[in-house]
Amino acid sequence: MEFSEQIKSLVARIPKLSENVSTEEATKNALIMPLINVLGYNVFDPTEVIPEYTADHGTKKGEKVDYAIVINGEPLILFECKDVNSELSNQQASQLFRYYSVTPAKVGILTNGIIYRFFSDLDSPNKMDDKPFLEINMLNLREKDIQELKRFTKESFDPDDLTSVAISLKYTHEIMNILQEELENPSDDFVRFFAKRVYDRPLKKNTLERFRTIVKDARNQFINEKINNRLKLAMSDHKEEQEETSENGTPEEDNGIVTTVEELEAYYIVRGILREIIPANRVSLRDTKGYCGILLDNTNRKPICRLRFNTKQKHLGVFNDNKKEEKIPINDLADLYNYSDSLKNIIKLYDSQ
Incomplete structure (x- = not known):
């Protein structure tokens, strides 16, 4: 079974499994270990997946991270797991932060079995970033997410390539968030950016507010036109398919049926x-x-x-x-x-x- 199929099969089971999971240990067994296994790592081989990996930090001894995935003899991927009903927080990320800094890890993953947050050390070497470079929701999984997960499989994981990938993912995600916020609630700078290109007089407060409305209207028209163009293309493709010769060699007749x-x-x-x-x-x-x-x-x-x-x-x-x-x-x-x-x-x- 291909990786994509395995992931989708696991995702299909999550709603049912999560109903019967109430503890961290149950979450690990039902949801997290199966994903590690799908990624190609043998959860029953302690030379490959180490449960309760000891990661001492300063004066704190005996601290353990839930799982460490060993690649070429080094623990390069760390998993900190919480129960499925847990809201992942900065405090929980701080635990992973401590573990990350005292190991050669390249990736730290904080998860409750549904949400997976991937951290690296882009801002400062061997110091885990405050923000994840990737977040995946297994109950809202997109094809793009499956391709990103595939990077962490045993056969594909490349520590040397991780930094450039993580940087791209991190800043792409942040820019998308900024764009979404600006499109929903245009800031003064965002409005000025467009207004100055079409209006050559000083932008007074009332003019700026008028342009804020214009920018919102232009945004709506732009998005609607893009959607309509995509739908027209889809409808055109569908119409061509319907007009192709059917089984008896004659074009299908228009009977008033509308495909939504x-x-x-x-x-x-x-x-x-x-x-x-x-x-x-x-x-x-x-x-x-x-x-x-x-x-x-x-x-x-x-x-x-x-x-x-x-x-x-x-x-x-x-x-x-x-x-x-x-x-x-x-x-x-x-x-x-x-x-x-x-x-x-x-x-x-x-x-x-």
């Missing part, structure tokens, strides 16, 4: 999931009045799943080995990733036949 933006988004998520095992052009969409069908090789004989989004409670229809549909309620499009295995299994069944 949400259905298109779900379709592209499914295509993304299945790209790991088949070419994306083998996955097609065929909308009907009752549901939106996603098919293999554009044939009704090979349904992959059905999007039943026309009611208040959305359902995903997946198929078992007998091609019988099971309707599963979903609340968010991200829930589709939880059924990656089912989607891939039906493809494997069709191809084996």
